[in-house]
Amino acid sequence: MDPKSFVDSAVLLLVVAAIAVAVFRHFGLGSVLGLLVTGVIVGPHTMGPFVTANVEDVRQFTELGVVLLLFLIGLEMKPRHLWELRRTLFGLGSLQIAVSALLIASYFRFFGHGWGTALLIGGSFALSSTAFVVQMLRDQGEIATHHGQTAFAVLLMQDLAVVPLLALVPVLADVGSLPSDSALWQPIGLAAAMVTLVILGGRYLVPRILDHLARQNNREAFLLAAMGAVFIAAWAMHHAGMSMALGAFLMGMMLSTSRYSLQIEAGMEPHKGLLMSLFFVAVGMSLDVGVLLQHPFELGLHVLAIIAIKVGVLYLLCLAFGTGRSIALRVSFLLSQGGEFGFVLFAAAKALGLIDDLVFVMAVAIISLTMLLTPMLVKLGNHLARRAAEAPADVHQSFRYTGHDNESAVRVVIGGYGRVGHTVGTILASSGIPYVAFDSDAVLVARWSAEGHPVYYGDLADPQLLIAASLQHVDLVLLTIDQRHTAVRAASLIRTQLPQVVIVARARDLASCDALLRAGASKAYPETLEASLRLAAETLESLGVSDAETDMLLREVRSADYALVRSGPEGVPPATRDDSS
Numbered sequence: 001m002d003p004k005s006f007v008d009s010a011v012l013l014l015v016v017a018a019i020a021v022a023v024f025r026h027f028g029l030g031s032v033l034g035l036l037v038t039g040v041i042v043g044p045h046t047m048g049p050f051v052t053a054n055v056e057d058v059r060q061f062t063e064l065g066v067v068l069l070l071f072l073i074g075l076e077m078k079p080r081h082l083w084e085l086r087r088t089l090f091g092l093g094s095l096q097i098a099v100s101a102l103l104i105a106s107y108f109r110f111f112g113h114g115w116g117t118a119l120l121i122g123g124s125f126a127l128s129s130t131a132f133v134v135q136m137l138r139d140q141g142e143i144a145t146h147h148g149q150t151a152f153a154v155l156l157m158q159d160l161a162v163v164p165l166l167a168l169v170p171v172l173a174d175v176g177s178l179p180s181d182s183a184l185w186q187p188i189g190l191a192a193a194m195v196t197l198v199i200l201g202g203r204y205l206v207p208r209i210l211d212h213l214a215r216q217n218n219r220e221a222f223l224l225a226a227m228g229a230v231f232i233a234a235w236a237m238h239h240a241g242m243s244m245a246l247g248a249f250l251m252g253m254m255l256s257t258s259r260y261s262l263q264i265e266a267g268m269e270p271h272k273g274l275l276m277s278l279f280f281v282a283v284g285m286s287l288d289v290g291v292l293l294q295h296p297f298e299l300g301l302h303v304l305a306i307i308a309i310k311v312g313v314l315y316l317l318c319l320a321f322g323t324g325r326s327i328a329l330r331v332s333f334l335l336s337q338g339g340e341f342g343f344v345l346f347a348a349a350k351a352l353g354l355i356d357d358l359v360f361v362m363a364v365a366i367i368s369l370t371m372l373l374t375p376m377l378v379k380l381g382n383h384l385a386r387r388a389a390e391a392p393a394d395v396h397q398s399f400r401y402t403g404h405d406n407e408s409a410v411r412v413v414i415g416g417y418g419r420v421g422h423t424v425g426t427i428l429a430s431s432g433i434p435y436v437a438f439d440s441d442a443v444l445v446a447r448w449s450a451e452g453h454p455v456y457y458g459d460l461a462d463p464q465l466l467i468a469a470s471l472q473h474v475d476l477v478l479l480t481i482d483q484r485h486t487a488v489r490a491a492s493l494i495r496t497q498l499p500q501v502v503i504v505a506r507a508r509d510l511a512s513c514d515a516l517l518r519a520g521a522s523k524a525y526p527e528t529l530e531a532s533l534r535l536a537a538e539t540l541e542s543l544g545v546s547d548a549e550t551d552m553l554l555r556e557v558r559s560a561d562y563a564l565v566r567s568g569p570e571g572v573p574p575a576t577r578d579d580s581s
Helices: 003-026 031-042 052-075 079-084 086-109 115-125 130-139 146-160 162-173 181-215 219-239 244-255 261-285 289-294 296-320 325-334 341-351 357-388 419-430 442-450 463-468 484-497 510-519 527-542 547-559
Strands: 412-415 435-439 455-457 476-479 502-507 523-526
Touching: 003 031, 003 261, 031 130, 031 261, 031 357, 052 130, 052 219, 052 244, 052 261, 079 086, 079 244, 086 115, 086 146, 086 296, 115 162, 115 341, 115 357, 130 146, 130 261, 130 325, 130 357, 146 162, 146 244, 146 325, 162 341, 181 219, 181 244, 181 442, 219 244, 219 261, 261 357, 261 455, 261 463, 289 296, 289 357, 296 325, 296 357, 325 357, 341 357, 412 419, 419 435, 435 442, 442 455, 476 484, 484 502, 484 510, 502 510, 510 523, 527 547
Parallel strands: 412 435, 412 476, 435 455, 476 502, 502 523
Antiparallel strands: none
């Protein structure tokens, strides 16, 4: 694609996407459906500027968004939480894949397909879309709910099932022959080795590298190293024939206990958002409108049958596992679509001659159409779940801020955990007020976090950190940052993103105090001036002035915005006075 046509296509894509997302969100259908419709409009099957070859390249590239999405989910889920889901993961997940695959294969057997082809189709359509489901759960804030965790456990098991499904494709294509034991165990052994390397690397090697870069305050290399670790893990899983997203999830889960997890998430989030948007657009481009027009009845029947089978199987299995009717309905409709890995399975089957071009095109259309219907199916499932609700869905505890099992809602955020921040944090802890602190000094963070303080590596002047740390509901933010510019920028960003929160700031002098108040701080206290006032009070009391008179004088000085002392050195900006005074 030449530069001019690339710019033209990009402009068209952005304009259509902006309009579609705005319209669909206005009607409560979500941004995902708007992005899918954007892909249909600008795609090669509706006279859009993109050709079919470009669509495949774009879709493969934007799968990196799915990789980053699963990495961020892994950062939010410590290993012990995954262990708590083992019954759902291996029990419910495995049964869903097996039962759905057999029923879908039996359905396609009636349409003249051989058992080999039917089993491949059944296994492929038994998978759901990790990208769609996880993104929708995150957008709706439901990833930690009971139904969100159940759906995620099933999706994770589906990612694990990719290896045997890919190994099954050449077996089914080679009529009457089965692989030898060595050939069968080779991919399984490679997969196990890659999973082990990713876990060990994420647990021991990557944290040491990040710690070294953080201590050098090399933030660019810190972000690049974290992103490199994610994509190396994804590459390792891909090399072993597994889902790249699974490798990213394992890496994220290993780093979830690191004190750098929130800063890593803040750096990754913008890249994930862009790539995920393009991924949904690319899926929409894959929808061949011509197939819809040529085989509307057959395509519609297949879509309805697959959705009905998956919804029915998941609903009954969820009930059998004791989730309750409300959660069973939510999960079954959430996972009713085809998955993005179906594109890979059907492409491999086509290359080996197991399916012909028509079946391949029809399969891609079915996956794309079920994805297109997902937002509406989720709304239907939520509506039915509310009607059948036996009790509100249980919400799992947050996976953040402290290492304790009885985590409480964070009320105070401290920016900077030096001598002032640590003193305030100690007083808050002794008063039973939960807080979390951030500091960009890796050595200091390592020291206090090792002693059990809720301190994380991060810069509150980074706008993405506020989102990553889910600080929307805190009562107060205390800024004790030494650097004036950083503190002012942090106050401005916090006030913009959290307009309701109280911001209390520590300043070195009156000039810094005024700058912080203009930036949005609710209150700011000049440190050196307050120390001077305390000394003045002690002096007056030592000279026989009563405590009441001294307190009244101090209140007058403070209530008049320090007017009494503004003509002195404290009222002069730091750059224009002698610091030694």
